[in-house]
Every structure is written in structure tokens, then in C-alpha cells.
Amino acid sequence: MNKHEPTQRTYLGIPVPRPKVAFFELSSCEGCQLQLVNNETTLLNFLSLVDIRAFREAMTEKYDDYTIAFVEGSVTRSDEIERLKKIRATAAVLVAFGSCACFGGVNQLKNRFQDPAWVKKEVYGSHPIETNDTARPLEDFVKVDLKIFGCPVKKEEVEKIVTNVVLGKTIVAPKYPVCMECKANENTCLFDLGEPCLGPITRGGCDSWCPNSRFGCWGCRGPAVDANVEQMQEVMKKHGFSEETMLDRLECFGGFAGHAAEMRNNIKAK
Amino acid sequence: MLFRTAEKTELKALFDMLVEKNTVVGPVQTDTDRMGKPLFAFEPVTDQAKLRLDYTTTRLPAKRYFLPFREDLATFTTDGRDWTKTIGYNIDRPYVLFGLHACDINALNKLDKVLMGPVYPMPYYAAKRKNMFIIGTDCRPQPFCFCRSMGADTVLHGFDLFLTDIGDKYFIEIQSAEAYEVAKDLRTETPTEADHMQFMRTVAEMNKLFTAHVDTTDLTKILDMEFQSPVWKQWGDKCLGCGTCSNVCPTCYCYGVEETVDVSLKKARKTKTLYSCNVVDFAEVAGGHNFRPERSTRLKYRYYHKHRGFVEAYEESLCVGCGRCGEACLAGITVPEVIASVRGEEQ
Amino acid sequence: MDHRLAFHNVIPHKHKYHRTSDLDSFEFTYKAEITSVYKLTEQEILYRIRIMDPEDRRHFSFHPGQFIMLELPGIGEAPFSISSSPSNHEDIELCIRAVGNLTTVLSRAPRGTRVGIRGPFGTSFPMERMHGGNILLIAGGLGLVPLRSPIAHVQEHRSMFDHVDIVYGTKDASRLLFKFQYEMWKKDDIGLHLILEKAEPSWTGPVGYIPKVLEEIVKSRDDSFIHNTYAIVCGPPVMFKSVCTMLAERGIPMQKMFVDLERRMHCGMGKCCRCNVGSTYTCLSGPVFDYWTVMNLKEAI
Numbered sequence: 001m002n003k004h005e006p007t008q009r010t011y012l013g014i015p016v017p018r019p020k021v022a023f024f025e026l027s028s029c030e031g032c033q034l035q036l037v038n039n040e041t042t043l044l045n046f047l048s049l050v051d052i053r054a055f056r057e058a059m060t061e062k063y064d065d066y067t068i069a070f071v072e073g074s075v076t077r078s079d080e081i082e083r084l085k086k087i088r089a090t091a092a093v094l095v096a097f098g099s100c101a102c103f104g105g106v107n108q109l110k111n112r113f114q115d116p117a118w119v120k121k122e123v124y125g126s127h128p129i130e131t132n133d134t135a136r137p138l139e140d141f142v143k144v145d146l147k148i149f150g151c152p153v154k155k156e157e158v159e160k161i162v163t164n165v166v167l168g169k170t171i172v173a174p175k176y177p178v179c180m181e182c183k184a185n186e187n188t189c190l191f192d193l194g195e196p197c198l199g200p201i202t203r204g205g206c207d208s209w210c211p212n213s214r215f216g217c218w219g220c221r222g223p224a225v226d227a228n229v230e231q232m233q234e235v236m237k238k239h240g241f242s243e244e245t246m247l248d249r250l251e252c253f254g255g256f257a258g259h260a261a262e263m264r265n266n267i268k269a270k
Numbered sequence: 271m272l273f274r275t276a277e278k279t280e281l282k283a284l285f286d287m288l289v290e291k292n293t294v295v296g297p298v299q300t301d302t303d304r305m306g307k308p309l310f311a312f313e314p315v316t317d318q319a320k321l322r323l324d325y326t327t328t329r330l331p332a333k334r335y336f337l338p339f340r341e342d343l344a345t346f347t348t349d350g351r352d353w354t355k356t357i358g359y360n361i362d363r364p365y366v367l368f369g370l371h372a373c374d375i376n377a378l379n380k381l382d383k384v385l386m387g388p389v390y391p392m393p394y395y396a397a398k399r400k401n402m403f404i405i406g407t408d409c410r411p412q413p414f415c416f417c418r419s420m421g422a423d424t425v426l427h428g429f430d431l432f433l434t435d436i437g438d439k440y441f442i443e444i445q446s447a448e449a450y451e452v453a454k455d456l457r458t459e460t461p462t463e464a465d466h467m468q469f470m471r472t473v474a475e476m477n478k479l480f481t482a483h484v485d486t487t488d489l490t491k492i493l494d495m496e497f498q499s500p501v502w503k504q505w506g507d508k509c510l511g512c513g514t515c516s517n518v519c520p521t522c523y524c525y526g527v528e529e530t531v532d533v534s535l536k537k538a539r540k541t542k543t544l545y546s547c548n549v550v551d552f553a554e555v556a557g558g559h560n561f562r563p564e565r566s567t568r569l570k571y572r573y574y575h576k577h578r579g580f581v582e583a584y585e586e587s588l589c590v591g592c593g594r595c596g597e598a599c600l601a602g603i604t605v606p607e608v609i610a611s612v613r614g615e616e617q
Numbered sequence: 618m619d620h621r622l623a624f625h626n627v628i629p630h631k632h633k634y635h636r637t638s639d640l641d642s643f644e645f646t647y648k649a650e651i652t653s654v655y656k657l658t659e660q661e662i663l664y665r666i667r668i669m670d671p672e673d674r675r676h677f678s679f680h681p682g683q684f685i686m687l688e689l690p691g692i693g694e695a696p697f698s699i700s701s702s703p704s705n706h707e708d709i710e711l712c713i714r715a716v717g718n719l720t721t722v723l724s725r726a727p728r729g730t731r732v733g734i735r736g737p738f739g740t741s742f743p744m745e746r747m748h749g750g751n752i753l754l755i756a757g758g759l760g761l762v763p764l765r766s767p768i769a770h771v772q773e774h775r776s777m778f779d780h781v782d783i784v785y786g787t788k789d790a791s792r793l794l795f796k797f798q799y800e801m802w803k804k805d806d807i808g809l810h811l812i813l814e815k816a817e818p819s820w821t822g823p824v825g826y827i828p829k830v831l832e833e834i835v836k837s838r839d840d841s842f843i844h845n846t847y848a849i850v851c852g853p854p855v856m857f858k859s860v861c862t863m864l865a866e867r868g869i870p871m872q873k874m875f876v877d878l879e880r881r882m883h884c885g886m887g888k889c890c891r892c893n894v895g896s897t898y899t900c901l902s903g904p905v906f907d908y909w910t911v912m913n914l915k916e917a918i
Contacts, residue, residue, distance in 0.1 A: 011535050012689065013351030014726050045533040159533045167531055168725060169692060170718040176513060176549040183517035184339035184544070186311065186330055191600060194304030200510040200600055226550040226565065228510045228601075235510075235600045291621035344644050346690035351731055353690045357644045364622040389901065390886035393640040400625045452620055497915050524890035527883045531691035538691025540644075547890065555881040556695065556717025561894075561916070571893075574915065579896020 016166050022054035022066035023097070024087055026080045027107055027135065028073030031152040032098035033057040039155055046159055049166055064090060068165070070097040070148075074107045074135040081141050088142040093165075096137065096144045099151040099220045103254030106151065107135035112251055137254065146171055149221035151253055154206055174205040175225035178217050182208035190216045196241045198249050201227035201256075222255020229259045243267055272444040274458035275465050281433075281440070283456055285318040288366045288403070295335060296368035297325040315368070323369050323407050323433075327415070327592060331374055331520035335365055336381070336398045339517070339544050343394065343527065346538040353538075359397035367402055371409045373590040375429050376422040377520035378404075383584050385523060394542070395523075403448060406432035408472070411479040414593030416606055418477065419484040422590035436468040482593065484606050485613060486577075489587075492613060493578045497570075501611040506566020508601045513546030515572070515595035515603070521588050522546070547572050573608060643886065646688060646733035647673050652708065654728050657794050661714045661759070662724060663700075666732060667707060679703055680741030681766035682877060682905040686885045687711065688733035689726070693719035696882040696892075698904070699737065700762045702769035709734075712762040712794065738885040740905040742767045742875050744774075747847040751780040753834070755860055757827060757852025761785055761794050763877050763904075764851055772805045780842065782808035782834055786827040786856075789815045810834065827856060828863045835867050843868045850908075851877040861908045871909035878903050878911070 009016045023033055037043060037058050053063040069091035075081055088094055099105040113119050116133035138144050146165075148158060164171055174180075178199035182189075185208050190197040197216035199208070203224045210217055223229070229250075236246045243263070250260040288294055298320050301309040310325040312332035333339070344357045378399065385395040406429045417423040425432070430449035434441040442458060444450050461469075516522040526545040531538045545552060548568045553561035562568045580588035589605065596604030653665035668674040679685075679699055688694035695717065701710035715724040726732075744767060752771065756764045764783070771781050783802060787793055790813060802809050810830045812823045823830060835843060848864055850857045857876050865871060880892035880899040892899035895915035906914070 009535065010350075011531065011691070012348055012353060012726075013730050014722065016535065042533050049533060049535070160530060163531055163533050163535075167535075167692065168722050170721060172718075175551045176546075177511070179510075179512035179514050180517065180546065180549065183330070183514055186334070188301045188309055188329065189598065189600075192303045192309060192329075193301065200512040200514075224511075224550070226511055226563075228508075228565065231508055231510055231601050234508075238602075287620050288622075348690065351729060353648075353731060355644075355646055355690065355733065357641075362624075364624055366622070385888065390643065390888065391640050392886075392888055393643050396640055397625075401622075403622050448622065455620070494915070523888070525883065526889065526891065527694060529688075529691050529693045540688075540690075540694070545889075545891075552891065553881075555879075556720065561880075567916075571896075571916070575890065575893065575896045579893070582896070 011167060014167075018049070018051050019068050019166060020053050020063075020066040021050040021068045021070065022052070022064070022091075023056065023070045024054070024072065024083070025056070026071065026073030026084065026101070026138075027076040028098070028100045028105070030057060030072060032072045032150070033070075035152045035155045036158060042159060046162065049162060066090060067092040068095065069093070070095045071101050071138055072097045074100040074104045074137060075141055076107055076131050076135045078130070078132060084138060084142055093145045094138070094142065096139065096147045098153045099149060099222070099253045099255065100135075101138050101144075102147045102149055103222055103257065104135045104137050105253055108137075108254040108257070109251065110135060111254075111257075147173065149173060149203060149255075150206055151220035154209065156207075157205055174203060176204050177224035177227065178202045178204045178206065178208050178211065178221075180204050181206070182211045185212055187211050187214075190214065191235070191239050194239075196236060196239070196245055196249065198232070200235065201229055201232045203255075216249075218249045218252045219256055220253045222253070223259065229256070229263075233263065272450065273461050274442040274444065274453060275436075275461045276440050276442055276456055276458045278435075278439060280456050280458070281323075282318050284405075284452070285321065285368065287452065287455060288368070289316060289318075292366050292403070293363060294366040294368050295332060296321045296323075297328055298322055299325075312367070321368060325369070326410075326412050327371070327594065327597075329594070329598065330518050331377065331592070331594070332367055332370065333520065333544075335367065335402070336378065336395060337523055337544060341394060341542055342539050343542050344540045346540070348536055348538065359393050361397045361401055364401040364403060365398075367404045369407045370404055370429070371592075372406060372425040373415075373417045373422045373592040374520050375404060375406050375425040376417075376590045377592070378402075379425070379428040380521050380580075380584075380586065380588055380590070381523060382428070384580075404429040404431075408432075408434040408476065411476060411481075412593065413481050414597050414604070415480065415591060416482040416484050416593060417591035418480050419482075419486060419606075420587060420589050420591035422592075423477070423480075424473070434469060434472060436465065436472050439465075441465060441469045441472075482606050484591065484609050485615075486587065486609075489609070490578045490581050493574060496612050499612060501608075502566045502570045505603060505608055505611070506564060506569050508603055509548060509565045509569050510601050511548050511550055511565050511568065512600075513549045514598050514600070515548060516546035517544065518594040518598045520590060520592060520594070521576075524552075547575065569603075573612075577609070644735075646735055647677065649709075649732055649734050651726060651728055651730045651732060654726070657712065658792060660792075661712055661794060664711045664713060664723075665708045666711065666734070667709075668734070669731070675706060677709075677737075678706065679709075679737035681744060681770050682741035682763060682875075683737040683739050684763075684882075684885070684904060685709070685711075685734045685736035685738065686882070687719070688735070689719055689722060689730075690733065692722045693717075694733075694735075694883075695719045696738075696885060696900075698763035698766070698877070698879075700765040702773065703766060704769075704773055710765075712759075712765075714759060736885060738882075738900055740903055742849055742905055744770045748774070748777040749845075750778065751782075751842060751846040752778055753782050753784060753831070753846060753848040753864075755784045755827060755831070755848060755850045755852070757786050757856035758788070758792065759794075760851035760853075760856070760877070762851075764849060765795060767849055768802065768807070771807065772802070775805050779845065780808070780838070781806070782810060784810045784812070784827055784830050784834070786812040786814070786830070786852075789813055790817060790820060808834070826859070827852075828859055831860065831863060846873070848874040849877075850874060857911075861911075865908070871912065872907045874908040875905055876908055876911050877905050880904070
């Protein structure tokens, strides 16, 4: 973007690097990248914070010298594995960008079917496409340095994280569940309204985006630290929701894959 | 304290008089729950007809007006290596809080002790507290209310006006000079002996309605003795660690501070966010060590702070028995049950 | 009927030097400049900072064991024990290990960086009460940092104390802090007893844990020694517990042992509750507690 190297930026006299950043997408809707270009008021500031070398949603030119790679999407094809490994080899920092990259996302819903051939036939019909049997998160193939959760990611959170990265601040995702932010937003609890919600066990940071619109949480950010999934099952039951209702949500984005599998096993054992 | 009585119709006069030039906040119905029961919240009200003084309890206290969930403690502008810190207390007007129950006013009185006491008074709270005109109202105890056990069913100070419905009229307590000025413009009368009797009867009737109780006898000692009690583990297993109990609590004031740099790198802010001791990283320190990694130790800590530590410091507990935490807890953890279990009582 | 309620300004005027009771001092920050950055070990840096306003600087004073809140705008604010002499009104020294958010950024801050400081906060080591007695200053790891302030007091008032011993243990020799001062301490007739958990063959001193050295010191002195001795202890919970238990067995009363508890304060003023141990505010009732109080704090050990 900038032909000339800008003078070294500082913050309070402390040098601030302008890292070379690239965005990539594997199997995804590119909705996370779209989030970033969504708000023009901060976009310019954001663009001056980093030197963007590749970003399909915002520019046509592409360079492959970058230190930070934001990779959106899950791995569902063998060529994506190769691409991902190449990105990993170039990038000093690899960021799993959004829930698909972190957990497999909505794409991993196909993993719960026993017969992959049937899935392919249902989805692609008479125009088959070469895909792997399962949709996988990035960390199943390469080392991931940083995860940015959400389906989609929250623009404000991404800007904060990137600002913190260039400043050298430590990056810590919220450890508390969605309920914290939901209460701060003074929403009526969805259970009071007779709606199921995974807010009590799902990692916050989304500013209770869905509950703010009276839409129960589906757990896109995966489990909060120390999430009490067992008790959540009790809560669901107490409010008259079936195990399948809970499993639908636990399985939706892949963040709770382990918990969902355990729950299914327990049901089978019963 | 000055006592007056007024016809019920004077309520509208009082409301209209205050709403004309001020922001009035009061209980309104915001939702209906799945059982068909109304849900109430404290919201700005401009029309007296919307004000629901017959409300049971609000899901959240009027916390937004005295301890906002998020507020900036300071903002910074930077210029090279230099910076300027600007401090503001985030209040620009007085608020009329119309229709607080005794428990919620007592909650403010408790908060005053720690947030406006002689040791490092907190201006962010004080500025809001000093700009509150509080009109209290009587209430009917709900099945979850245990304010009487906590000595918070009546309130002696900390408000401006208090209205008690004694049947055909209001019994009015006037606490402040400002309230006196307001009441002067209402049609009020000196209470008769019959009014006094009616007031006392009303309160006595209310007292009969309590069904939830907490035995606070020797509670500080008992909590000390039962520090290792296995009941904490049982409650900890149930606890979701979601922080809701603290967020709906009118006396929970714990917080965290975070600083953020604007994406322009020219501005920064220091933000205070109310936090909950039940949340996993409440007692985590730089480097990652967590002093309370288990849900049970965190839940226990919350009870120790409220029912032991605060009592040691101020001779009263940091709980008004409003029952909101138990009502909001999806896991169904309630204060009366927890305390009873610590005391070894079967529920 | 004009019932416009009056707006009360809670802050009539400034008293920035009456900090505990003044509303406006809550967020008041002294602007200070980092005047020296000195790398002590691979992990720790010693910063010297100076309050920029000369009058503020003159008014700022603290007692050994107290802490300040150090702020780098937009980066963060965290508590740090003051690690320099209370009689030095020009500079404050802080020894900081880069483990968290603020400290990591701080480790890249050059000389001349302007930081904010609030405080001083908390309780201190009652040095005057110890006059006429012996002192054992016992530190594990980073625990030497807050002890440097009482050590400086001892050096400046050496005649007020009888035996003074520093017992300092770290993981290995590379972690030893303030090596440049060891000779000065010895010259002031302060016994310096180092012990490492793991040592290179070149190390001639003892290897093991602190109580081992303490045993030897106590054994080498006569019976009256222990009865006139105070202990100042700072280190991780396992360390101070074993040290204090051992000293209590040897006969030092619990109220003559002082422990510095480290917690993560967010306010420093008894409001945020983040540093609470049991239900005691470490920032107000501590960080320095006598050992009896520590034993009575639920959760402390």
C-alpha cells in the first residue's frame, strides 16, 4: 500500500512496529473478513496500524511477504492443508480468525454424520466436489498462535486485538461466559422468556450480540474457561428443553465438540 | 423526619412536578416471562401511567444509576511521549429514583459505607449518589424475599421521601430538606393517630408475609468454623460461574480496570467494569497464578465477603435479602439455602 | 413550582496531598519520568523514576513496604512495591519482571518514558518498633524487591539495630538480584546469606532452601538472640509459611514476624476487591501483615 516506508511510529515514545499482515480464507463465507471492512470510520486508522499485504475483501494486489497471517475458515479439502502449511511457514504469527478457523465452525456440522458419502451426495448431488470427510480447525494441522473467536468475529474486538498486538500488549480472550456481558447490557434472561441459551457456558467478548436481539446463544465462541456444561444440562432440563435441543447448539460451531460427544455417549449409555 | 399523609391522587401531582425539569427513573414493566408474569426494570419514565409502584421486584437493581457496569475512570490524549489524563465522574444531572423498595435503599446505605467512607471515597459513586432524589415505596414480600432476616425490610435513612400505602392514602416520610420543598407543593395533611395506627398495621401485615428466612445468629463465626465444610464443594459443583448473582446484586461493587489504546494510537481510556468474584479469573494475577481456581472457592469467597468480612468491618452484612441472586441464578442457588446448609440445617 | 433539583458538584476544591479522604485524589496521578533503565537479570529490570513536578516530588513520601500503582496510559496499571530508600525524595526505584501486560510493554520503554503513579498505598514494615533489636530479612526470589526498602532503612540507621541478617534464596545464580549491592551491605555489617536451589559447580555457598540457612544462623547465636529478633519475610506462600513456622518454633512470637503478601490490586484503595484474601483488603490492611494476622486470614496459606 505505502510505497515509502513511513517514519517509525511510536506510542508514548515506545516504538510501535507496523507489521505486514495478510488475510486468507479456507472453507468459509468470508463473513469475518467482511466484518473488518464494515465500519469505515475506523478503517483508515486500522489500515495505518498494519501494512496489509493481502486482503481479498478490500484490495486486489497481493504480496506474500507478511509476518502476521489471519486465516479464516476451516480445512475441508486436501489442497487447503497444503496452503495452510505454506502460510504457516511464512507467517511469524498465525491467527485463527473466526470460529471456523478455531473450531471448524458451521462447516464441521457434517462431521456428526456417520456416512460421508451420503453427506456429499445430499449437498453436491450430481456435481461432486473433492472434499475431506471432516471439516477441521486450523490447529489440527498447524500451530496456531492466536485465536479470535466468533461467528462472525466482532470488529471492535479485532481492532482491539490488533492494536494490542502492535503495542506489544498481551492478548487474552475473555474467560468469562456471555452472561457477564448480557447482564451488563440489562437484557431479560432468555430462559425467562422461554428460550434456550448457551450464554452461561459460552466464552464472552461478543458483548452478548445475539441475546441483545433476543436470540439465544448458540455457543459460537466455544466454552468459557471452567464452563460448567454438566450443570447447563440440568438448567436446560429444568426449563423443559430436550437433550437434542442442547446438542444442536453444542454441535453447531464445534467449540463444544468434546462436550457434545461426551453428552451423546452418556445418553447412549443410559 | 417529618410525617404527612396525602390522598392517592397526589401521586400524579408529585410525579408531574418532578418529571417536568428532571429525569425520573422508576419501575416499569419491560417483559412478560414464560409463566405470564410481568418482569420489571428501572427505566426512565416520563408518563406516570407507566410507573408501576405495585411492582414485585426488578430483575436488576437500578445499578446503572449508581454503579454502571462499565464506565471510564479517565481518558488520555497522547502527544509524543507526553500525555494528559482527563478525569470525569460521568454524571451531568440529578436523577429522581421514584419507587425504590426499602431493600434497595438499604443497599445504597451499605455501599455508602465502603464507597463514601473516610478511606479513599470513590468520587464516581459519590457524584451519582449525591445527585439522587430517592422516593421509596412500601412493598409486598415475595416468596424469595428475606430482607427481614437481614434487617433491611425497613429503611431509616438514605432517601428523600418514602411513601407507604395505608389503604386509602399514602403515609409519607419526609427525610430531606429538598423533599420538604417538594412536599410543600403537594396537598398533604398531618397524620392523625388513626393514620399512625394504620401505618403500624400495614407494616405488621407485611411482616406476616415473609416465607424465606436466613438465620444470621453467629454467622461470622460459623462461616469461619465451616471454612472447610464439604457443602461448599456441593454448591461449587452447581455454580455456573457466570457472575449473574453479582451483576443482579444491589450491593456487589467489585470491579476490574482495563486500559485500552484507541486504534488511532492518539487516545486511550481507563475503563472500570463491574466484575464478579464467581468468574474464573477474578483472583488471577500477572503470570497466570489463580488464587481461586475452583468454582467452590470462588462461591465461598462471595459468601465470606458478604456475610463475614463486611460484618467485621461495618457491623452489618453486605446483603439486603432482596433475593435477586437466587431468582436470577439458573442453577437455583439461593442465599437462604446456602446459609442453611453451612449451618448444617436440612432445607 | 420550579422543582429543578440542584446539581451537586461533589468536588469543591483540590487537596491533592490529603489523599486518603479527598474525593478528587481517587484517580489523581503524579506524572513521572523513567530516568534510568537497568537490566538486573534476564528477567528483571530496575527502573528509576522521578516525579516531574518539583513540588509534588517534595511532598511524595512513603514507608518501607508500601506500594504504588504504576500506570502507562492505555497499556495498564498495576501495583509495585517500592524498592528504594524512603529517605530518597528525588527518585523511586521499582524492580519489575516482565510477566504481564503492563510489564511486558514497560520492558520496551526507553529512558524518558512518562508514566503515572498513584500512591503510596498500604501498610509498611514497622521499622521504628524494631529499633534496638535484631532483624532477619528473609527473601525468596522476587521477594527481595520489597525488602530493599527496609534494608536501606537499616543501612541509614545501622546503629539502631543489633544483628542484621539478610537471608536470600533463589532458584539459581542467574536469578540473584541487586548483586551490585552485596559488598555495600556487608560493609554496613549486615550478614548476607545466599542459598540457591540449584547451583553450578563454581558456587561455593549453600544449596537448598531458606530454612536450612536460618537454622544455622539461629544455632550460631546465643539463646538471647531469638528473644530480641524481628523477622521480615517476603516470598511465595510455601516459602513464607515454612520460614515463619520454623522461626515460631525457635521462639519468635508471631507478632514480631512481618510478611509481605503480593496480590493483584486494581485500585489500591479498598474498592475493587481484587486483592482480597478471605475478606481482608490486601491493599488497605496489607501488603505488610504480622504473621498472626496472616494465620487468621482465611485463604492466605
